[in-house]
Amino acid sequence: MNLDSKIPEGPLAQKWTSHKFNMKLVNPANRRKYNVIVVGSGLAGGAAAASLAEQGYNVSCFCYQDSPRRAHSIAAQGGINASKNYQNDGDSVHRLFYDTVKGGDYRAREANVYRLAEVSSDIIDQCVANGVPFAREYGGLLANRSFGGAQVSRTFYARGQTGQQLLLGAYSALSKQIGLGKVKMYNRHEMLDVVKVDGHAKGIIVRNMVTGEVTRHAGDAVVVATGGYGNVFFLSTNAQGCNVTAAHRAYRRGAGMANPCYTQIHPTCIPVHGDQQSKLTLMSESLRNDGRVWAPKDQETAKKIREGKLNPNDVAEDDRDYYLERKYPSFGNLAPRDISSRAAKEACDDGRGVATTGLGVFLDFRDAIKRDGQKAIEERYGNLFEMYQCITGDNPYETPMMIFPAVHYTMGGLWVDYNLQSTIPGMFVGGEANFSDHGANRLGASALMQGLADGYFVLPYTVGNYLGEQGVAAAGQVTTDHPAFAEVEADVQSRIQKLMSIGGTESPRSFHKRLGNIMWEKCGMSRTKESLTEAIEEIQALRREFWSNLKVVGDADSLNPELERAGRVADFMEFGEILCRDALMREESCGGHFRAEHQTDDGEAMRDDDKFAFVGVWEYKGDDVPPALHKEPLVYENIKLATRSYK
Amino acid sequence: MCSLCSFIKSTIGRKILMALTGLVLVLFVMGHMLGNLQIFLGAEVINAYAYKLHHLLPAAALWGIRIFLLASIAVHIWAAVTLTLDNRKARPEGYDSDKVVQASYSSRTMRMSGIILLAFIVFHIAHFTVRNVPSMQYNEPGVIEPSEVPLVKHGEVVMKNGHAVMTFNVNDMMVAGFKVWWVSAFYIIATGLLCMHLTHGVSSMFQSVGLRNSLWRKRLDRVALVYGWVVFLGFAIIPIATMAGLLKKDPTGGLPVASVSAAAEITETLHK
Amino acid sequence: MEKTMNLTIRVWRQKNRLDVGKFAEYKLADISEDSSFLEMLDILSEQLVADGHEPVAFDHDCREGICGMCSMTINGIPHGPESGTTACQLHMRHFHDGQTITIEPWRAKPFPVIKDLVVDRTPLDKIIQSGGFITARAGSAVDANAMPIAKGIADYAMDAAACIGCGACVAACPNASAMLFTSAKVAHMNSLPQGKAEKDRRTLAMVTTMDGEGFGGCTNIGECEAACPKSIPLDMIAHLNRDYATAQFKNFFKPVA
CATH class of the missing domain: 3.10.20.30 (Beta-grasp domain)
Structure with a gap:
């Protein structure tokens, strides 16, 4: 596997500029001869499809939802970072670059992150021009806030719905192109495989989820922007439909899968209420600015609270363990996501968890209300408190909130070079689906930035460069009549038939739940060699059971949510094993990946830069053969590696 | 498509036409009501008012106004009918368990109140304007006696070329009309429906032309409610007062007592 | 328990x-x-x-x-x-x-x-495609702070933009009218200075598409507002009516390009 990152020569700050100059261009009149396929309509996919169509390419865009506006980018709450330095507080491209690399625990590629920081300003300009109603000050200028423990105020936001507004901006640009006929939109279509011709990605096979029809689509390049794989854990903050199928199918056709073990667990989610739960809901991290996180000091008290025999308000101050404040006096309740999450898990593992399931800790606003008054707290968090009450039925002004960590974002993904091109030439990967910018941990308000950077400002250049390199003579030459399409389509069809015909007794959801349970228990917040080895074995066993005892009701030629889920769970089953293998291979703790064997005496993550400063890339070798590991070394020329400390 | 055609074809365009014609009718209704209420000031006042309505403007202009009012009604109804048909087409199937959350009763029954009002308007014009409702053909001799009375202003009979100016005996027509119980009942019900129609319509017309927001919606809704009730009471009080015997016929046309004999003379000469 | x-x-x-x-x-x-x-x-x-x-x-x-x-x-x-x-x-x-x-x-x-409870809502997308956008090609934007926008206007635009496009307004309306949906997008974009250039064109095109897709008309009863999960107010419909009237008025004298 060729892992040439194609990082341009020259000083860091000049790389992108000079690279853009060196790119092959396509004459505007020739662009209409090319067809580009974009899979996914979120920030990365939607923005890329719109921008490529604006440039003159013919674009086909696919999404599994009923409208491109529903992509899960929409759910991001907090905001989007940009190094505008509108607050005159010392922000710069370099600082955003530095913070992102550091926040990612030094496991991201410098050049990519720098470019991200560099175009971040353009994103804000672009979004404002598109009509995104960012929050403003009375003077009419854009407002900013500090987010996720950043030392500067660089986060732009639109109430608690920043993701929604940014996505709707991209969606409106995309809609315009659909209206003009430059983009052909395929709603309710799911990509099930990628078609390679002479080693290059030249098309995809999709299933029309309404009619069940499986169709071929040819293009001169394929952009995959299909989001993350958090749902491999079954319960996550992701949307129900989020899946790894597109990425995993590409992996099986030769795309490298990079760093799948980097999964972000968000500390402030609403705890699981029982085994009927389908989804975890995130509460904004901003709550930790005023809320104090605690668990009872002893198991006896915790038990009484769980059973409803003791009101948490009646727990004496001395019986409360404000463990974040105790362990991390300087950052306290604002300790980073990975650290806070692990600390909560520790308390619960210790039998001191609350909530009926024992999987929860308190986020208490009692002292803040006493200090600032209920009105002040209401102004700051009113809508979040309402949301909490809507879901749990508890009033957080009276009883302390309960929170528990949940899978939120996945930093790993398909390997891409500086051009966001995967190891399959002609296949580009953007947004959460690629691995490139967040290293081992993503900072708050950086996901939206990356999605739009890829979609508006990187892919439109690099895809054009690839098409230019192929030459205009190649434009539109490969059609769906090529035998490669028939071959892949037959594979897809036979897989659907296989899923439909197992005739077992267990539903896809049930298998998904069981897989999620293995993943969460053995490859969740804290991982060990034993737990991972067990997980791999259990997943393999579960996979065998899946293929012999799956029950899919309904038929394949109509809308069938069971079949859709079955296909996705089948891919999660394979992918989950790769994730565990990656976690097992990475004998260090970094960012979202915590190996219990690799921690300091006081329980902090311990990186091993000598052995593991590389990107772990997995290559598919066959169904019953373990994947092969390849390494892309991470070279830091501009940043000195250091240990993150939040004490 | 021409811009006017596209305007008229659009749902919003037709709603705006409805609002504008509605405004014409809302204002007319208020004027009409204020005119009617003059019956409480005495027969001579209401009769003089009727005379003025007919003679202030040349006949052509009067007909112009009538046609304008009828056209407003026609456009109002045309818009309502075509929109209703479009709306039915857009929602062929309702819910099995249909629930209304906040729409007011009056807003949901505009079509019903509108249709009954139309029927009433047709009757009302036939009754009091054209006067050809069987047994209530007030223009025919003997239905109300006398059907013409002298025009009285400032307590004196108005003379022209040595003759008393005569005018239709509106006072007696109204009293005679409302003495018929079902006429009064229909009238009161119709004005009640008019009230309902207006409590939604008056505020709604501001919405349709885009001159309303949350703040003004509350205010306009209140204005509409008050307007509707004022119109209802203003109209309904006449049949009620008639039935209660407070309004009576006045064969002299409201001539002051002192002049009654003179009037009798005049009438006599006239009859000769 | x-x-x-x-x-x-x-x-x-x-x-x-x-x-x-x-x-x-x-x-x-x-x-x-x-x-x-x-x-x-x-x-x-x-x-x-x-x-x-x-x-x-x-x-x-x-x-x-x-x-x-x-x-x-x-x-x-x-x-x-x-x-x-x-x-x-x-x-x-x-x-x-x-x-x-x-x-x-x-x-x-x-x-x-x-199927069952699943309906096809693509007509809502078509309304947006006909005009629910502010044209700004990637790369063509000026600095975001070059044009200050009063907080009140930005907040109003955000109120309108909160629409999630679920179609509950259409479902709640006895006329299956899409006015609340359409008006929310029109109000969002027409109220912002960036959206002024295409204002009349946008309004006319979106209303034409809305009617053409077979949605009913508005009878100002407010069931849409009550059903809206984002509590988008009827104000937005008034805004649309106003902008539509203005656009048609201008269009009468000189066709809106």
């Missing part, structure tokens, strides 16, 4: 677009009051699958009230009885033991039923 309830679910079943469709009744036992409404449907699905039947198909995705995918009329009210709440954020504690819950798909001619 967590409370549970037994329910009777009366739900619309329709195989496909052409099928006539009818109600089916199912019994569900021991539903936790902490479950969300869609989790209750998940449980129903699992129960049906276990019995070898096809589960009830319904649209859903984010389950946090923002994607706008979930769409069902619960006991006669789109998204159910709680105001300002999507079906996915509705929780079972708002129902009681022994209750019969009737679930129907969005009812509107432009939203044909695809």
Whole structure:
């Protein structure tokens, strides 16, 4: 596997500029001869499809939802970072670059992150021009806030719905192109495989989820922007439909899968209420600015609270363990996501968890209300408190909130070079689906930035460069009549038939739940060699059971949510094993990946830069053969590696 | 498509036409009501008012106004009918368990109140304007006696070329009309429906032309409610007062007592 | 202790677009009051699958009230009885033991039923495609702070832009009117200075598409506002009416390009 990152020569700050100059261009009149396929309509996919169509390419865009506006980018709450330095507080491209690399625990590629920081300003300009109603000050200028423990105020936001507004901006640009006929939109279509011709990605096979029809689509390049794989854990903050199928199918056709073990667990989610739960809901991290996180000091008290025999308000101050404040006096309740999450898990593992399931800790606003008054707290968090009450039925002004960590974002993904091109030439990967910018941990308000950077400002250049390199003579030459399409389509069809015909007794959801349970228990917040080895074995066993005892009701030629889920769970089953293998291979703790064997005496993550400063890339070798590991070394020329400390 | 055609074809365009014609009718209704209420000031006042309505403007202009009012009604109804048909087409199937959350009763029954009002308007014009409702053909001799009375202003009979100016005996027509119980009942019900129609319509017309927001919606809704009730009471009080015997016929046309004999003379000469 | 309830679910079943469709009744036992409404449907699905039947198909995705995918009329009210709440954020504690819950798909001619509770809402996308955008090619934007926008205007635009495009307004309207949806986008974009250049064109095009897609007209009754999970006010419709009247007025004298 060729892992040439194609990082341009020259000083860091000049790389992108000079690279853009060196790119092959396509004459505007020739662009209409090319067809580009974009899979996914979120920030990365939607923005890329719109921008490529604006440039003159013919674009086909696919999404599994009923409208491109529903992509899960929409759910991001907090905001989007940009190094505008509108607050005159010392922000710069370099600082955003530095913070992102550091926040990612030094496991991201410098050049990519720098470019991200560099175009971040353009994103804000672009979004404002598109009509995104960012929050403003009375003077009419854009407002900013500090987010996720950043030392500067660089986060732009639109109430608690920043993701929604940014996505709707991209969606409106995309809609315009659909209206003009430059983009052909395929709603309710799911990509099930990628078609390679002479080693290059030249098309995809999709299933029309309404009619069940499986169709071929040819293009001169394929952009995959299909989001993350958090749902491999079954319960996550992701949307129900989020899946790894597109990425995993590409992996099986030769795309490298990079760093799948980097999964972000968000500390402030609403705890699981029982085994009927389908989804975890995130509460904004901003709550930790005023809320104090605690668990009872002893198991006896915790038990009484769980059973409803003791009101948490009646727990004496001395019986409360404000463990974040105790362990991390300087950052306290604002300790980073990975650290806070692990600390909560520790308390619960210790039998001191609350909530009926024992999987929860308190986020208490009692002292803040006493200090600032209920009105002040209401102004700051009113809508979040309402949301909490809507879901749990508890009033957080009276009883302390309960929170528990949940899978939120996945930093790993398909390997891409500086051009966001995967190891399959002609296949580009953007947004959460690629691995490139967040290293081992993503900072708050950086996901939206990356999605739009890829979609508006990187892919439109690099895809054009690839098409230019192929030459205009190649434009539109490969059609769906090529035998490669028939071959892949037959594979897809036979897989659907296989899923439909197992005739077992267990539903896809049930298998998904069981897989999620293995993943969460053995490859969740804290991982060990034993737990991972067990997980791999259990997943393999579960996979065998899946293929012999799956029950899919309904038929394949109509809308069938069971079949859709079955296909996705089948891919999660394979992918989950790769994730565990990656976690097992990475004998260090970094960012979202915590190996219990690799921690300091006081329980902090311990990186091993000598052995593991590389990107772990997995290559598919066959169904019953373990994947092969390849390494892309991470070279830091501009940043000195250091240990993150939040004490 | 021409811009006017596209305007008229659009749902919003037709709603705006409805609002504008509605405004014409809302204002007319208020004027009409204020005119009617003059019956409480005495027969001579209401009769003089009727005379003025007919003679202030040349006949052509009067007909112009009538046609304008009828056209407003026609456009109002045309818009309502075509929109209703479009709306039915857009929602062929309702819910099995249909629930209304906040729409007011009056807003949901505009079509019903509108249709009954139309029927009433047709009757009302036939009754009091054209006067050809069987047994209530007030223009025919003997239905109300006398059907013409002298025009009285400032307590004196108005003379022209040595003759008393005569005018239709509106006072007696109204009293005679409302003495018929079902006429009064229909009238009161119709004005009640008019009230309902207006409590939604008056505020709604501001919405349709885009001159309303949350703040003004509350205010306009209140204005509409008050307007509707004022119109209802203003109209309904006449049949009620008639039935209660407070309004009576006045064969002299409201001539002051002192002049009654003179009037009798005049009438006599006239009859000769 | 967590409370549970037994329910009777009366739900619309329709195989496909052409099928006539009818109600089916199912019994569900021991539903936790902490479950969300869609989790209750998940449980129903699992129960049906276990019995070898096809589960009830319904649209859903984010389950946090923002994607706008979930769409069902619960006991006669789109998204159910709680105001300002999507079906996915509705929780079972708002129902009681022994209750019969009737679930129907969005009812509107432009939203044909695809299967069970799933309807086709692409006409809403078409309205946006005809004009619901501010043209700004990637790379052509000026600095974001070059044009200050008064906070009041930005807030108003945000109020309008909060629409999640679920179509509950259409579903709640006895005329299946898409005025609240269309007006929210028009108000969002027409009120911002960036959107002024295309204002008249946008308004005319979107209204023409809206009517052309077969949505009914507005009768100003406000059921849409009551059903809207984002509480978009009727003000937006007044805004659209105003902008439409102005645009047509200008168009009468000189066609709007």
